[in-house]
Amino acid sequence: MKKREKREYIRSVLSIFAKSPFRPLHVHATKGGDAVRKLSEELSAYFACDTSTVLQLNKEIDILEHEADVIKQTIRAELSSTIMLPVHADDLLNFLKPQDSISDECQDVAYWLTLRSCQVPKELEEGLRELMSRTLATVEMYELLVDTLGELLESSFGKKDVNETLKLVIKVEEMEHQVDIIEKQVMKQIFEKEELLGGGGVYFFLELTKSIGRIADHTESAADRLRSMVLRR
């Protein structure tokens, strides 16, 4: 039986104040960052052939991805057409999408690592570690970028704060560019080891490399759209 809603003797204009989507957006970005941090640990465990840790971290990343999805859905569901934001709602949703892809892509890589036993040539391991750490650094710079949104709102998009934010966007873009360079090098190394790795091995590592690279791509894309959101308001 449905419980009857208790009626309070209150007549207020509370409903004029809608829930801010910016706080959940920030939490959502942190979920992506957490997923990438865990993925970095999982990759290390993979190199150390610590299968149980790989499986454990894969599970944890699954949970983080799901939590991020729920936050994303809530933000979308609460942004009805009557809500007025200091930025365009379309821009906000456009930037939420690539931000959500960060944890999605993480989930794919995390699962991919559970699929194949750990035989990694030393040279490849170094390249992949470098790729992962730079990707993680890009994502963490992105988290700092999202942090500045709070200050932007408080000063109602003051010039100084906007410039601060734009500087961080450029930093994220530069770091993503570095990831691209390393990604290309690692791919080259993979084909140099073609005979050692075999067809399956080449495919596995190529996919792994590209996937990690895509995490940085999504991060860059999110940063780019965040810039549009801030500038187009």
Add this chain to the structure above:
Amino acid sequence: MDIFNPFVIALIAAALYMAWNIGANDLANAMGTSVGSGALSLKQVILIAAVFEFCGAVFFGERVASTIANNIVPIEHIKVIDSHLVVVGMLAAILAAGFWVTLTTFYNLPVSTTHSIVGAVLGFGLVAAYHGIIPYNDIHWYVLFKIAASWLVSPLLGALIAYLLFMMVSYFILQRTDNIFAIEKKFIVFQTMTACFMAFAHGSNDVANAIGPLYAGLNVLGMNGVQVPTWIMVVGGFGMVLGLATWGYKVIQTIGSKITELTPTRGFCAEFATASVVLLHSYSSLPISTTHTLVGSVIGVGLAGGLAAVDLSVIGKIAVSWIITVPVAALTSALIFTGFMGIGI
């Protein structure tokens, strides 16, 4: 005047009930923003609201009160013909408005006590005209038109002032500082002042909703003079403060706990704009809704980019409550009045 006259007692009781409602909900809405921004504690807000609301009602409430008492329906004309009609009519008007406000409060509809009482008084006038006691032309349609126009203008004016004010605060202060936290802290002082201003303005305009008809009724029962006597304003002020103390604090708490977006700078702009508009209307003898003006002001701050999220759907609800309230209150008032006369009261 005989204090033990049942009509005097009934009128005062009904007016007190109306005043209680205004204090419990409208005043609480007006003050809730100060608690929400963290500028003031609940106790401080209640103390400020009680003192300044009372002062506003007693020292500056007379203009709007006489509009409701004399300038919508020509009470003086009806009094000459049959003074008893005025007493019963005013009692019916307060009861009708009180009933409508009570009903809508249970359904959390953004209905204005001001709109209710204006509609209810009009309802009495229409019945009087229907029975040929006064010609329809004697109802002050021009004043009613001015009042209705002010209901449209006041939220818009609130929005405009709040918009400009926040733009200035933002341009000259927020965007030039490195420490926004310190600025917000400084604005707590300003917001404390605007909270006083707000309570005073609210008292000056909304006390009329309770004591306008009371005055009209008592005037007929043997009180002389065109001026509203101070003790009647005191009754209104007392009723509103009572409403705040016995129920309004809960409403303030609810509002304050949910409005966290409204920092002192934003709260200051919204409140200052609202209070200015309301006091301006009190000066012009026009009864307006403080709550609707506050909604306009909050939207103004939002338009200036000061709020993270504003839900505009409340505008539609207000528009609907607006259109419904006046006819419903008028009809209820007319029915109660006709009923009273029918059973020979």
